[in-house]
Amino acid sequence: MTDILGLIFELIFLGLGIFLYIFALGRFTPGDADTQKKANDFRQKNGWWLRMTALALIAIMLVNLYLHLQVYIGN
Numbered sequence: 001m002t003d004i005l006g007l008i009f010e011l012i013f014l015g016l017g018i019f020l021y022i023f024a025l026g027r028f029t030p031g032d033a034d035t036q037k038k039a040n041d042f043r044q045k046n047g048w049w050l051r052m053t054a055l056a057l058i059a060i061m062l063v064n065l066y067l068h069l070q071v072y073i074g075n
Contacts, residue, residue, distance in 0.1 A: 010064050017057035024050035
């Protein structure tokens with residue numbers, strides 16, 4: 001049961017990393033004009049760190065998923 005729960009959390013964090021990377025690239029835009037302006041300002045100020053953090057999270061979660069599935073399928 002804990003293996004399945006761990007796998008679910010790894011998938012959630014992988015999705016969060018992908019969403020964060022898409023947001024950092026500016027492909028995701030909020031509907032409200034005021035919110036969109038704030039998001040664009042935030043991306044301009046913190047875009048590089050946001051992309052690096054997202055890529056690191058994606059890489060770590062992919063390695064975790066690979067190892068998790070390798071152990072799970074191997075047994």
